[in-house]
């Protein structure tokens with residue numbers, strides 16, 4: 712299972728290209744460009760599992776730093792500032808890593824079982 716099972720290769724290329732310059736990476740913009748914002752929670756969960764390379768159940772700082780390389784092998788690592796901003800955006804409980812819980816949030820008024828991709832991914 713790879714990310715290209717879920718995402719369009721040309722979308723990934725455009726998204727990587729848009730954040731080529733150091734400190735130009737924005738999780739929200741990137742996720743919108745690769746088409747992740749339109750994915751269903753089960754699909755996003757599968758993507759999360761790919762990004763969690765050591766299968767710890769969390770995406771830690773070192774995995775975040777190499778985040779772009781999951782999408783394209785030749786992509787640059789994120790800078791320290793970008794990694795930290797990304798972590799802050801996705802780390803809901805402040806434990807220094809992103810868990811699946813940090814990637815989804817319950818939509819107010821909906822069934823508690825319906826998980827919605829969180830703000831890291833989606834600007835609805």
Ligand SMILES: [Ca+2]
Pocket residue numbers: 763764765766767768769770771774
């Ligand atoms: Ca991990």
